[in-house]
Amino acid sequence: MIQGFCKEWGYIATQAPMPETVVDFWKMIWKEEVLIVCMLMKITEGGQKICKQYWPEIGNTVEHGQVTILNVKQRVYADYTHRIFQVTKFTTFTGWPKQEVPMYWHSVVEYFNELRGHSSGPGPILVHCATGTGRTGTFILCDIGLHSTAAEGVRHCPPVVPLQHYILEVLLEVEHSLVSLKRYPPDATDSDYISAVSIDGVKVKGQ
Structure with a gap:
């Protein structure tokens, strides 16, 4: 529950x-x-x-x-x-x-x-x-x-920042962060989702 x-x-x-x-x-x-x-x-x-x-x-x-x-x-x-x-x-x-x-x-x-x-x-x-x-x-x-x-109602909307900046400055504040964003499916050019950005700790792949 x-x-x-x-x-x-x-x-x-x-x-x-x-x-x-x-x-x-x-x-x-x-x-x-x-x-x-x-x-x-x-x-x-x-x-x-x-x-x-x-x-x-x-x-x-x-x-x-x-x-x-x-x-x-x-x-x-x-x-x-x-x-x-x-x-x-x-x-x-x-x-x-x-x-x-x-x-x-x-x-x-x-x-x-x-x-x-x-x-x-x-x-x-x-x-x-x-x-x-x-x-x-x-x-x-x-x-x-x-x-x-x-x-x-919506009380607070944070300012829009570039994805890379948000990941590096915000998500990586958490120790042992693991972030994986990728286009789905990989070959779909009309997908609503962005291309891959994989992060493990401070190591950034696909940038």
Whole structure:
């Protein structure tokens, strides 16, 4: 459980369910009164199946333990899919590869806008990727920031500085810094992300 913005238990961060854990996964959703599930991955990544499909196809039902799930409706977009289950609401962001970043920032914005259109109710939002760490933690941090900004406004915006200056003068103040920024994918000239800058301590590569 992770504290949200003005909510004691705002999120559940967990790993992707596997065949041996899918019953407990749905039991947790039911017990914690989860109304929104954010899946930040695909069933198969890097040629390996790393998550069990724990929902039925559109119009069908599936039972996991004592929980029955009906896939009532789904809308498929370029980088995410929004599904409505009889048990819970479910969104899958498919445009965020493992150990990478989304190719286009606007697809992330659209995904958050989709979520803002639905109430999470009294329970927390369940967020998961393959391991429940990188993509999951990034998503939760962004969501808390958006809630805070919407409620309190932007109080302070630091001046815009060149990326290299920011990395060298700010990030390297932290001992044993490790920073890795790269264009994704490497050969995509229309990507929203900048070319690589790797830093390990004070050693700068690719400058």
